[in-house]
Amino acid sequence: MVFNEGVRYQQSHEWARKDEDLVVVGITDYAQDELGDVVFVQVPEVGTTLGKGEIFGAVESVKAASDLYMPMGGEIVAVNAVLEDEPEKVNEAPFDEGWMIKFKPTDPSEYDALMDAAAYRAYTESPGD
Numbered sequence: 592m593v594f595n596e597g598v599r600y601q602q603s604h605e606w607a608r609k610d611e612d613l614v615v616v617g618i619t620d621y622a623q624d625e626l627g628d629v630v631f632v633q634v635p636e637v638g639t640t641l642g643k644g645e646i647f648g649a650v651e652s653v654k655a656a657s658d659l660y661m662p663m664g665g666e667i668v669a670v671n672a673v674l675e676d677e678p679e680k681v682n683e684a685p686f687d688e689g690w691m692i693k694f695k696p697t698d699p700s701e702y703d704a705l706m707d708a709a710a711y712r713a714y715t716e717s718p719g720d
Contacts, residue, residue, distance in 0.1 A: 593620040594712045595686045599662070599705030602714060606686065607662040607705055610693065614663060614702065617690040618650060618681060621715050626652035629681040632674040634659075634691050640666045643701055647692060650681065663701040665694035 598606040604622035608615045623629065631651040641647055642664040649658050671690050674680055681689040696702070706714065 592624065592715075593686070594708040595620075596708045598686065599702060599707060600711035600714075601660065601662045601705055603658075603660045605660060605662050607702065608686075609702065612695065613668060613693045614665065614696050615690050616647075616659075616662060616692050616694070617685055618659070619711070620685050621711075622657075623682050623685045623689070626650065626657065627654040628652055629678045632671075632678045632681060632691060634670040634674070635667050637667050637670060640664075640697075641694075650678075659691065661694075662705055663694075663696045664698060665696040667692055667694050669693040 595606065598608040600606050600619060604619045605616055606619050629650055629652050634648040641661045643661055645661050646658045647661050649656055670692050673688065674691065683689065
């Protein structure tokens with residue numbers, strides 16, 4: 592299991608990484624492993640503005656479907672169109688080619704409230720997750 596030190600995490604298993612004035616989001620290695628083979632990824636349209644904690648899309652696997660939640664509020668400025676034809680990128684490279692959205696945050700300080708890799712690892716290892 593990979594716990595990328597260069598990103599922040601939230602309890603719903605999305606990761607967020609700063610990219611200059613934008614934030615890139617995807618699902619964690621833990622989440623893709625739990626889901627199994629991803630067969631479909633739904634993302635919002637560019638220009639959509641969502642608040643922290645709001646659903647921005649969904650991911651479907653051979654096992655289950657799961658909603659995706661915004662780690663911070665912001666306006667969607669890019670989506671990973673590759674996932675439309677190659678959703679397996681989420682399984683193969685969740686922190687790289689498997690990213691899902693990029694957004695311009697409305698409050699960049701919300702990033703600091705997300706978990707670091709050590710806290711997320713502890714969260715995933717706790718009973719009842």
